[in-house]
Amino acid sequence: MTKDKVLAILMRQKTYISGEEISRRIGVSRAAVNTAVKALRSEGYEIDSVTNKGYLFVSGPDLLSEGTVGALVGDERMDRVLVLDTTDSTNKLLREMAFHGAVQGQVVIANEQTMGRGRMGRSFFSPKDKGIYFSYLLKPDTAPKDAVTLTAWTAVSVVRAISKVSGFTPGIKWVNDLVSNGRKLCGILTEMSIESETGRIDSIIIGIGININNESSDFSDDIKDIATSIFLESGKKISRAELACAIIQEMDKLASSWPDGRDEYLEAYRKYDITSGRDVNIISGGNIRPAKAISINDDFSLKIQNSEGKTEDLSSGEVSLRII
Ligand code: BTN
Numbered sequence: 001m002t003k004d005k006v007l008a009i010l011m012r013q014k015t016y017i018s019g020e021e022i023s024r025r026i027g028v029s030r031a032a033v034n035t036a037v038k039a040l041r042s043e044g045y046e047i048d049s050v051t052n053k054g055y056l057f058v059s060g061p062d063l064l065s066e067g068t069v070g071a072l073v074g075d076e077r078m079d080r081v082l083v084l085d086t087t088d089s090t091n092k093l094l095r096e097m098a099f100h101g102a103v104q105g106q107v108v109i110a111n112e113q114t115m116g117r118g119r120m121g122r123s124f125f126s127p128k129d130k131g132i133y134f135s136y137l138l139k140p141d142t143a144p145k146d147a148v149t150l151t152a153w154t155a156v157s158v159v160r161a162i163s164k165v166s167g168f169t170p171g172i173k174w175v176n177d178l179v180s181n182g183r184k185l186c187g188i189l190t191e192m193s194i195e196s197e198t199g200r201i202d203s204i205i206i207g208i209g210i211n212i213n214n215e216s217s218d219f220s221d222d223i224k225d226i227a228t229s230i231f232l233e234s235g236k237k238i239s240r241a242e243l244a245c246a247i248i249q250e251m252d253k254l255a256s257s258w259p260d261g262r263d264e265y266l267e268a269y270r271k272y273d274i275t276s277g278r279d280v281n282i283i284s285g286g287n288i289r290p291a292k293a294i295s296i297n298d299d300f301s302l303k304i305q306n307s308e309g310k311t312e313d314l315s316s317g318e319v320s321l322r323i324i
Contacts, residue, residue: 001067002028006036008071010047010057011242018054060239062213064111064132068241073248081107081248086128088115090135091191091207098137098193098203105255106137109244116209119189120320125223130214132240136251138204140258144194147204148316149265150258151176151190152300154206156268157254158186161246162210168234171274173323174293174302175316178210179274182323183228186210208247213237270296279324280304282314290324 005026009017019033037047037055044061060068065085070078080103087093090108092115097106110133113126126133140147155172162178163169170178170185178186189207194200211229219227231237257264270276275293282289282304294303294311301315314321 002026002032003036003039004067004071006033007040007045007060007068010040010055011060011072011239013057016048016050016053016056021054059237062129062237062240064109064129064240064244068239069109069244072241072245077248077252080105081109083244084108084110086110086112086114089113089117089207090133091117091189091205094135094137094205095191095193095203098139098205102137104137104139105252107248107251108135109133113209117189117207118187118209124187124189124209125220125227126209127214127218130218130229131212132208132210132244132247134208134210134244134247136206136208136248136255138206138255140201140204142201142259143199144192144201146259147190147192147201149262149300150204150206150254151188151316152269153254153258153265154188154190154208154251156265156272157250158188158208158210158247159272160268161243161250162186162230165243165246166230166234166236166238168230168236169272170233172269172272174273174275174296174321175300180228180233183226185228185230185233206251210243212240212243266296266298266300269300275302275321275323281322281324283320283322293321 009022019030023030023033046058048056048058066083069083087110090110094108112128113133116124116126118124152175155176170180173179176188177184187209191205193202195202213231214229273296276295278293280291280293282291291304291306294305297303301313303313305311
């Protein structure tokens with residue numbers, strides 16, 4: 001649709017662009033561009049216009065829909081992107097789609113989850129219109145033990161996407177929480193299906209949940225002291241469609257670079273790492289013990305010094321930790 005194409009150009013453009021340039025880029029008349037701008041304004045988009053300069057996107061109603069994501073991602077990539085208003089869990093739905101033949105790179109995005117899943121059997125708070133609940137399908141032909149680094153790579157990808165769209169760069173708390181000022185704004189849950197005959201990976205679903213435009217009062221009592229959002233940390237309300245597009249692009253890059261591009265992702269992970277050098281509590285199998293986090297090893301495991309002064313390497317999946 002012309003309207004979606006005009007919106008996509010305006011959303012990407014940071015300076016004024018003339019109606020003539022827009023009509024040239026998408027191959028429609030100036031009148032069609034004017035009509036599209038009028039229609040967008042009636043839907044709540046604020047688009048400034050100045051004589052001899054053209055149009056400037058100011059703000060939008062922050063819709064996360066097939067239309068807004070598709071306008072940015074492009075028709076071809078949208079063949080493997082499903083955007084829903086609500087679902088129980090995007091990871092659960094994508095797993096069912098993988099079972100029925102969905103291919104690598106299939107994405108499911110929801111505006112709300114009614115049963116969002118977190119790590120270690122916890123739930124993930126997924127209120128309507130505030131965040132992005134996003135799942136990505138990988139079908140690598142490898143053994144399960146090789147896939148443990150994917151969660152850390154994803155953390156790097158999401159930091160890059162957030163930084164590109166908002167200008168704000170969160171830190172990574174080992175292994176895969178994105179945090180700012182000690183509070184969490186994004187969690188990642190990687191779930192794997194194994195082929196029983198071969199022991200090889202059938203599919204991997206990487207689930208990403210991000211608090212984006214939440215205000216403090218949007219968080220329930222049990223998480224209000226530990227959760228934050230991109231808005232609360234950066235003071236900016238960003239477009240969720242734009243962030244969804246940036247995550248798709250980063251995840252596509254991850255899918256084509258993994259595992260050979262390890263050095264680049266490791267270097268980035270170490271740059272964003274906020275755990276090394278901190279006192280932590282290690283939580284595993286119901287036990288909690290204090291330790292000092294030392295550094296990120298080459299395989300993304302965490303080197304710690306335990307209370308007896310001995311070093312240990314912790315791998316993801318087995319433990320989680322709390323920074324003291
Ligand atoms: C965690 O921090 O414990 C991981 C949270 C992962 C949440 C995301 S939201 C999209 C995807 N679907 C789910 O049900 N969970 C993941």
